[in-house]
Amino acid sequence: HLSPPPPPPSPPHACNPTIEMLRPMACTLAFSLLAQGGLGFRLPARALARPAVLHATSGVAVRHIMSAGSSLPAHLSKMLEDVKAGDAQLFDVREQGEYEGGSIALSALVPLSELKEGKEPASADKAKLVYVHCQAGKRAQMAKPLLEGMGFERVVALEEGFPALRDAGLPLK
Numbered sequence: 001h002l003s004p005p006p007p008p009p010s011p012p013h014a015c016n017p018t019i020e021m022l023r024p025m026a027c028t029l030a031f032s033l034l035a036q037g038g039l040g041f042r043l044p045a046r047a048l049a050r051p052a053v054l055h056a057t058s059g060v061a062v063r064h065i066m067s068a069g070s071s072l073p074a075h076l077s078k079m080l081e082d083v084k085a086g087d088a089q090l091f092d093v094r095e096q097g098e099y100e101g102g103s104i105a106l107s108a109l110v111p112l113s114e115l116k117e118g119k120e121p122a123s124a125d126k127a128k129l130v131y132v133h134c135q136a137g138k139r140a141q142m143a144k145p146l147l148e149g150m151g152f153e154r155v156v157a158l159e160e161g162f163p164a165l166r167d168a169g170l171p172l173k
Contacts, residue, residue, distance in 0.1 A: 076165070076168055079156075089131070093112040095111050098162075102166065104165055104172060110132075112134070115143055129154045130154065131158055132144060137158070141157045
């Protein structure tokens with residue numbers, strides 16, 4: 001009769017208490033460097049909005065690390081500049097209850113459900129660039145062709161949803 005194979009050997013550092021103690025700090029430092037572009041590249045906003053990837057025992061608040069000197073990704077900085085300058089509009093296609101629970105400053109509530117019914121956004125300029133966001137990105141993608149069908153000439157559906165935009169540091173209402 002054959003006995004089961006022995007378990008694989010543990011890595012040499014697994015029992016070293018010093019290594020185990022330093023692991024969370026190393027993970028935190030690495031994440032912070034990546035998030036702030038310290039290694040020559042930046043993490044996308046979607047990755048920054050998911051702090052759970054950090055070692056669970058780090059004891060450091062990822063949102064605090066992110067707000068301590070990081071800047072918006074280039075495409076979000078451009079969007080914010082365009083909207084503040086009046087050269088673009090930001091449509092939030094979530095439903096009213098979601099919008100009232102928190103929203104991006106300068107955004108206009110344009111629920112996807114109303115777009116599906118053919119209701120055009122009130123006081124919107126069809127010639128201006130339109131940025132669209134929702135909770136997770138899916139409804140923004142659905143709203144894009146509806147808005148284009150209503151005559152909006154330039155529509156950009158943001159990949160980031162509200163939580164990612166909020167966590168990236170966009171100003172809130």
